[in-house]
Amino acid sequence: MNLPVRLDEDGAAAPPRENGELAFSAPWESRLFGLTMALVEVGRLDWEAFRGRLIGGIAAWEATARDEEWSYWLRWQEALEDSLEAAGLVAAPEIDRLTGQFAARPHGHDHRHDRDHHHEHSMENDE
């Protein structure tokens, strides 16, 4: 039992749960969660600061009327990006750029096996 943090179980910052289990509705959500916890574990991310950003982001979202559907994990993603930028680890433009590249990848069975397309997350050599 060596988990980096104790998650909130109640309040706005508490992750969605079902019968006590973390409820992820898509793989990216659990991936995002795991990434965050991995950063906390190796001391690259301050959990309390992250949590503060998450709470702030949720409150800001709720204070604004919008059409957008509520997503806890989107708020988490924003809080992580803010934390990474604040820590000088990853800048927003880097994320924007790579997201654009990934989004432009050909999909499905007709994709080209070029160096930008990996089924696993192994982009270490992609600059």
Add this chain to the structure above:
Amino acid sequence: MTADHRHGSDSPATRTEAIEALLVGKGLVKSAAVDALVERYEQDVGPLRGARVVAQAWTDPAFRARLLEDGMPAIRELGFGDNTDAHVARLVVKENTDSVHNLVVCTLCSCYPWAVLGLPPAWYKSPAYRSRAVREPRRLLAELGLDLSPDVEVRVWDSSAEVRYMVLPQRPEGTDGLGVEELTGLVTRDSMIGVERLQRTG
């Protein structure tokens, strides 16, 4: 701090993939570590509260009596329970003795006293555990490494949405000198489900 521009047309999945690729590329995380953490949280979070409750019961007979009488109010005495699952009407604590061994299961789904035990282990949700815990608990326990002598009665408690069960394991021998904090460290999740008996460890 505002992030409105970010999620316009990007799918959050693609964006998460990009974040991971950048973090891995910078050597800040390893993808395998991410896998392991997700798995750990899904399977392993936080039986610490339950362990604390058990240690308190071992060292405080009056608390133990209250705990066995009605679980939730006693657990709230320790400062737990404010955040617990409001849908759970009752937490019933079953005490193991020399002659009775208790085992918790949820035959219908995977109801679990997560407020005190954290997230249920993956096997707790498996069809095999759920059916065999009732049909052949003694054999199941033996396979899980717990050989009970034939004169120990096995009682199986089937959880529901309204009632969750937790086992109060027997205090291991040779732990008389230990305080609550040290005792808490001895209590495992599995012992509070009832698939393990606590031993004194070195």
